[in-house]
Amino acid sequence: MAFVITSPCKGELAGECLAVCPVECIDKGEDQFFIDPDLCIDCGACASVCPVDAIVEEYDLTPEQEPYLEKAEKFFENR
Ligand code: SF4
Numbered sequence: 001m002a003f004v005i006t007s008p009c010k011g012e013l014a015g016e017c018l019a020v021c022p023v024e025c026i027d028k029g030e031d032q033f034f035i036d037p038d039l040c041i042d043c044g045a046c047a048s049v050c051p052v053d054a055i056v057e058e059y060d061l062t063p064e065q066e067p068y069l070e071k072a073e074k075f076f077e078n079r
Pocket residue numbers: 003020021022023024025026035039040041042043044045046047
């Protein structure tokens with residue numbers, strides 16, 4: 001399981017999440033940050049500091065937010 005960064009991050013790119021992630025699994029994409037779902041240890045630290053509440057637990061994703069998990073998987077696919 002992992003946390004997922006969703007639409008409010010787009011264009012916001014606040015970056016507080018980067019500083020608190022203990023496993024450094026957050027990386028910058030073109031218009032938003034992404035969490036590597038394979039490395040995230042599900043601690044929730046990033047979600048509590050996000051100023052725009054963009055970070056959601058995988059199991060709490062709404063159908064509209066689900067594509068953001070796929071986007072994250074694709075982003076880290078060839079890394
Ligand atoms: Fe990093 Fe924890 Fe957020 Fe996962 S839940 S991205 S491990 S800070």
